[in-house]
Amino acid sequence: MSQDILSGLLSGLNDKQLQAVTLPQVSALILAGAGSGKTRVLTTRIAWLIQTGAVSPNGILGVTFTNKAAREMLTRLSAMLPINTRGMWVGTFHGLCNRFLRTHHREARLPATFQILDTADQLSAIKRVMKLMNVDDEKYPPRQVQSYINGAKDEGLRATSMDAYDKHSQTLRDIFDEYDKQCQREGVADFAELLLRCFETLAREQTLRAHYQERFRYILVDEFQDTNRLQYQWLKLLAGSQNSIFAVGDDDQSIYSFRGARVGNMQDFQVDFQVQEVVKLEQNYRSHSNILDAANAIIAHNRSRLGKNLWTAEGGGEPVRLYEAYTDTDEASFIVDEVKALHNEGIEFQQIALLYRSNAQSRILEHALFSAGIPYRVYGGLRFFERAEIKHALAYLRLVTNPDDDTSMLRIINFPTRGIGTRSLEQLQETARSMNSSLWQAALTQQGKIGAFVALIKDMQDQCNGLPLPEMMDVVTQTSGLRQHYAAEKEGEDRLANLDELVTAAVTFIKERDENDLTDFLTFASLEAGEHQADPGRDALQLMTVHAAKGLEFHTVFISGLEEGLCPHENSMSETNGLEEERRLIYVAVTRARRRLYLSHAQSRMLHGQVRYNIPSRFLDEIPETLLKRLNARPVAKNNEPAWVESARASSAPAPAWKIGQGVHHDKFGAGVVQAYEGGADARVQVNFKHAGIKWLALEYAKLTAT
DNA sequence: TGGCCGAGACTTTTT
DNA sequence: GTCTCGGCCA
Numbered sequence: 001m002s003q004d005i006l007s008g009l010l011s012g013l014n015d016k017q018l019q020a021v022t023l024p025q026v027s028a029l030i031l032a033g034a035g036s037g038k039t040r041v042l043t044t045r046i047a048w049l050i051q052t053g054a055v056s057p058n059g060i061l062g063v064t065f066t067n068k069a070a071r072e073m074l075t076r077l078s079a080m081l082p083i084n085t086r087g088m089w090v091g092t093f094h095g096l097c098n099r100f101l102r103t104h105h106r107e108a109r110l111p112a113t114f115q116i117l118d119t120a121d122q123l124s125a126i127k128r129v130m131k132l133m134n135v136d137d138e139k140y141p142p143r144q145v146q147s148y149i150n151g152a153k154d155e156g157l158r159a160t161s162m163d164a165y166d167k168h169s170q171t172l173r174d175i176f177d178e179y180d181k182q183c184q185r186e187g188v189a190d191f192a193e194l195l196l197r198c199f200e201t202l203a204r205e206q207t208l209r210a211h212y213q214e215r216f217r218y219i220l221v222d223e224f225q226d227t228n229r230l231q232y233q234w235l236k237l238l239a240g241s242q243n244s245i246f247a248v249g250d251d252d253q254s255i256y257s258f259r260g261a262r263v264g265n266m267q268d269f270q271v272d273f274q275v276q277e278v279v280k281l282e283q284n285y286r287s288h289s290n291i292l293d294a295a296n297a298i299i300a301h302n303r304s305r306l307g308k309n310l311w312t313a314e315g316g317g318e319p320v321r322l323y324e325a326y327t328d329t330d331e332a333s334f335i336v337d338e339v340k341a342l343h344n345e346g347i348e349f350q351q352i353a354l355l356y357r358s359n360a361q362s363r364i365l366e367h368a369l370f371s372a373g374i375p376y377r378v379y380g381g382l383r384f385f386e387r388a389e390i391k392h393a394l395a396y397l398r399l400v401t402n403p404d405d406d407t408s409m410l411r412i413i414n415f416p417t418r419g420i421g422t423r424s425l426e427q428l429q430e431t432a433r434s435m436n437s438s439l440w441q442a443a444l445t446q447q448g449k450i451g452a453f454v455a456l457i458k459d460m461q462d463q464c465n466g467l468p469l470p471e472m473m474d475v476v477t478q479t480s481g482l483r484q485h486y487a488a489e490k491e492g493e494d495r496l497a498n499l500d501e502l503v504t505a506a507v508t509f510i511k512e513r514d515e516n517d518l519t520d521f522l523t524f525a526s527l528e529a530g531e532h533q534a535d536p537g538r539d540a541l542q543l544m545t546v547h548a549a550k551g552l553e554f555h556t557v558f559i560s561g562l563e564e565g566l567c568p569h570e571n572s573m574s575e576t577n578g579l580e581e582e583r584r585l586i587y588v589a590v591t592r593a594r595r596r597l598y599l600s601h602a603q604s605r606m607l608h609g610q611v612r613y614n615i616p617s618r619f620l621d622e623i624p625e626t627l628l629k630r631l632n633a634r635p636v637a638k639n640n641e642p643a644w645v646e647s648a649r650a651s652s653a654p655a656p657a658w659k660i661g662q663g664v665h666h667d668k669f670g671a672g673v674v675q676a677y678e679g680g681a682d683a684r685v686q687v688n689f690k691h692a693g694i695k696w697l698a699l700e701y702a703k704l705t706a707t
Numbered sequence: 708t709g710g711c712c713g714a715g716a717c718t719t720t721t722t
Numbered sequence: 723g724t725c726t727c728g729g730c731c732a
Contacts, residue, residue, distance in 0.1 A: 066721040094722045118722085191722045226721075259720065358718050363723080380720090417708070527722065547719050569718055585719080608717060609723045 009047050009080060013040075020279045021045045023246070025054065025218070027239075027273035029266065030248040033310045034295075034591035035286030035553065042222055042248055043073050046090075047080040049218055057083055061216040061238065062090035065223050067528045069551070070095065073222075089216070093231055094191055095527055097198035101189075102523075107208060108201040111187040113401045113519045116526035120386070121407050122146060122190045128406070129179045132433065135171060149176050153192035154260035156199065156230040186406050186438060192230075199234045213240035224249030224269070228260035236272065245273060251306045252299050255547060255585050257577070266306065284310045284591075286553050288317025291597050294623045295590040301622050302580045310591070319629035321598045322620065328361075328561075328605035332368035334631075335558050338598065339374060339541060342556055349375055351555035353542040355589050357567040360607070361560065362543055369541065379544035384505070384530030389486065389495040393502055394525055396476045400461050401518050404438035413439075416485035419449050456480070469506040469516055477502070505530075546589040557593035559586070562601040563614035586619045599623075626666070664704045 010018060017037055020030045021044045032038035046062060049055050064070045070092055074085045089096060098116070105112045117125060126149070127142045152162060159177035164170040183189060189197060202209045219239055221227070224247040227235070239245050247269055254263040269275065284292055292310045299305070325331035339352055354365055354376075362378055369376045384390060392415060395408035403409070414420040428450060432442035443454050460479050464472045477483050477499050486492035486499070509521055542554065561567060568582035575581075590597060601616045665671055 064721085069721080092722065116722090119720085194722080223721080255719075256721080258718080360717070360723090414708095419708095421708075529722085545719065547721090550721085566718095571718060581719095606723070 005081070006048070006051055009044055009051065013037075013044065014283055016279055016281050016283070017041050017044075020281065021048050023279075025244050027244045027269075027275055028246050029224075029270060029275050029278045030246070030281060031278055031306055031308055032248050032250055032281040033284060033308055034250065034253060034588070035284040036281035036310070037285060038248055038250075038281065039069070039072060039076070039222075041281065042220060042246075043076040043080065045246060046073075046077060046218075046220060050081060050083065055217050057085070057088050059215060059217040060088060060090070061096070061219045062088070063096065063219070063221045063235075064090075064092055065226055067092055067095070069222055092527070093234070094194050097194040097234075098523060098527060100198045101194060101201075104201060104205075104208060107205050108197050109184075110189065110197065111402065113187070115188045115398050115402055115405050115408070115519075116194070116523060117183070117188050117190040117407065118386070118526050118529065119146075119191070120391075121188075122150075124410070125182065125188070125190075125407050126175070126179055128410070129182050130175060132429075133175065133178055135175060139168075140171060140175070145172065145175055148172050149179060150190070150192050151260060152176065153190075153196050154228040154230050156196060156233055158196075182406075186404050187402055188405055188407065195230050195234060199230060199237065202234075202237050209237065209240075212238055213243060217243050218246065219243060220246040220248070222248055225251050225254040225263050225266060226256050226261040227265050229262055229265075230260075232262070232265045232268070239273070245269070250308075252302070252308065252584055253550065253588050255550065255581060255588060257581055258575075263304075278306070280308055282308055282310055284312045286594050287312060287591065288314055288595060290316045290319055290627050291590060291593050294320050294597070294627050295587050297624055297627075298583060298590065298619055298622045299587045302583055304577070304580060318596050320623065320627050321596070321631055322623075322628050323598065323600040323631045324616070325600060325602040326604065328364050328602045329368070331560055331600050331602045331605075332365050334600065335365065335560065335598070336368045336372045336374065338558070339369075340372065342596075343374075347555055349539045349541045352558070353544065353549060353552070353554040353556070353592065354558045354560060355544060355546050355549050355592070356560050357546060357569055357585070359545060361566070364606075365543060365560065369543075374541055375538055376541040376543055377538075379542070379548045384498075384501070385525045386529050387495075387498055389482065389498050390502055390525075392482060393473065393477050393480070393499060394522060396457075396460065396480050396482075397472065397518060398522055399440070399457050400464055400472075400476070401522065403440040403457060406432075406439045409439045409443075412480070413450075413453055416481045418453065418481075420453065424450065464518070469510055469518065469521055470503045472518065473499075473503045473506050546585050549592050550588050553592055553594055555594050556596040556598070557589070558598040558600065559589045560600050561605070562586075562599050562617040562620055563605070564617055565612070565614050566605075566607075567617050567619070583619060586617075664706060666704055 010021065013021060014037075017040070020028070020041050023045075030038075030041065032041065042062075046060055049060065050057055062070075062073060064073065070090055074088070074090055077083075077088075077090075078085050089099070091099070101108045101110055101114070102112070105114065123142055123146055126145050127137070130137055130140065130142065130145065152158075159173050159180060162169070162173045162176065164173045183193065202212065216238055219235060221235060226249070235245060247266075249266060251263050251266055254261060257263070270278070287295075289312050292312055296309055323331070323334055325334060335354060339349070342352060343349060356362060356365070359380060366376065366378065385394070392412055395411040398405050398408040399412070410425075413425070428439060428442055428446065431445070432439045435442055440454075443450050446454070456479065460476055463475045463479065467475065483496065483499065486495040489495070505525075506521060509524060510516055513520070546559075567586065568579055572578035572582050599620065601614070601620070604611055604613050606612075663671065
């Protein structure tokens with residue numbers, strides 16, 4: 001019986017995958033290329049460990065970066081094995097640290113109901129600290145202060161260990177210090193704090209550390225190339241001297257260094273954990289080889305690599321299409337026309353993605369799509385729990401559990417307006433400061449409007465006591481006056497609908513987790529901000545940045561704006577290894593495509609309200625010409641046809657007919673035999689090369705000679 | 708308190 | 723081009 005499960009688990013794995021899954025208890029680095037079955041290996045490894053009796057589900061720690069990835073792992077796992085995954089520690093770094101901190105809040109020196117600050121909350125908390133400290137926000141832009149603080153925490157540093165060699169860095173350090181004190185006072189933790197606090201607690205509390213080290217015999221990490229210094233230290237601490245870490249990652253897909261991700265962790269890991277063998281998963285199950293060859297050729301230009309080459313058992317497939325547009329609008333209309341054609345051929349819109357380097361590029365594409373009536377969906381806007389009305393409602397709820405949360409208090413003390421103006425607020429803040437207490441404590445001493453607000457929150461606390469979550473949502477949105485406020489607003493319907501949706505979210509939360517704890521729900525809202533404004537169910541084209549596309553795949557991918565300055569982005573050039581990261585970005589983008597890939601650039605484009613003339617991205621030059629099919633714009637379009645149609649037609653005229661079975665020679669691929677032939681606008685031949693394998697070659701460009 | 712206007716920014720953002 | 727923020731006025 002269990003033998004059956006075991007062989008079922010392992011069947012269908014290729015040699016490398018099998019090797020990775022069945023490694024003995026050693027720390028291992030799995031270099032998993034794009035589309036190489038990484039998630040499958042990771043989950044099968046866990047299932048295999050459990051099924052062979054190496055470890056109980058309790059002894060496994062599985063870490064990912066996104067909630068989606070964590071969910072995916074759990075879902076697959078429960079499909080593989082008849083186990084209850086509920087008690088398993090599989091989750092995101094933040095989710096797991098949160099779990100730890102809730103359980104051991106005393107040792108971590110946090111209130112049991114501590115709240116989590118998201119990025120926006122953190123920024124306003126920083127602004128508050130700076131105001132209190134009388135720091136000039138022209139000299140110290142709050143956003144920069146924020147990235148200073150987060151950058152430090154990501155490295156595992158506190159204010160006390162920050163260098164301060166001049167006035168400026170001293171001030172930054174002081175703000176950092178004050179900010180942390182404020183968070184502590186208010187019982188809140190930002191994202192980075194979750195990790196740092198968990199790390200520090202484990203480092204300090206010997207008993208706790210021993211307990212978890214004893215427990216987590218097998219630690220598995222997804223997207224290891226994206227770990228920052230602190231996350232790596234955290235893993236090391238948990239691993240201790242006897243546990244093993246199974247790290248899966250791809251250095252070529254490291255695109256988050258601007259957020260503290262440190263590819264160097266992969267090299268360090270090999271040394272620190274005496275990794276004997278790096279298992280490389282290079283067989284790609286996603287794309288045709290023309291696409292992979294293009295990706296390989298591009299990434300080969302990077303110097304700092306662990307080294308890896310993707311290959312596929314499938315054929316060459318279609319050539320990579322390259323379009324040079326005159327303007328950004330021309331580029332957009334080209335894409336629209338191609339998308340229409342593809343859709344007519346039966347490709348679903350949702351199987352087509354338009355990728356770009358920066359969000360600013362989406363507008364013009366959206367405009368063209370909208371005019372053409374093509375349904376599309378843009379990823380990356382505000383998420384559900386980030387919407388203003390939702391954050392307002394949540395702020396009331398946060399005060400209900402933890403009235404000392406000043407950030408939430410300030411958000412809603414006068415929203416909807418109840419006559420508490422800037423002046424009275426300043427007085428209240430002054431009082432709080434002199435009492436060295438939270439705003440709430442100060443407010444308790446007040447009469448008048450502030451007193452009425454206190455009474456309002458107390459009333460909510462009473463009403464919510466013992467209620468199911470969805471009803472709490474109702475109580476709060478009613479009692480606070482939020483509903484009335486939005487009902488009276490001209491365009492308030494959407495916001496009201498979102499408030500209703502909040503109730504639904506609470507219902508779903510209870511159904512899925514079988515718990516009714518407000519703090520848990522609020523944590524969920526912070527840690528899992530919800531879908532990026534989705535309109536699912538409808539077949540729509542997918543628009544997103546390259547970053548957002550990581551981990552996804554599509555039948556057809558358009559990568560637009562491949563121009564110097566945009567991609568590689570000009571701002572990246574001043575950063576160390578900036579160019580290499582930009583190249584990895586292109587690599588990620590290219591490897592999203594299964595069957596068809598379009599690359600495009602425009603000679604001129606409107607950027608920041610100015611027309612800019614860009615030269616084609618250097619990355620385009622790195623793709624071998626033999627893999628490309630150029631669809632160039634023509635200055636004049638006849639018959640109202642898009643310019644590129646004519647161009648394609650014009651190039652179709654002379655096509656030397658190759659016969660199947662004919663021996664040929666190619667400068668790069670060497671000797672081969674023609675296997676298939678296609679005529680028409682883009683005549684091409686399929687050649688089976690002795691050494692390079694089967695490839696489709698565009699006759700227009702490939703220099704083939706008969707042998 | 709809210710609305711309007713001008714200045715200035717503007718790469719990417721798993722949590 | 724377009725969004726956000728801060729200041730100023732009704």
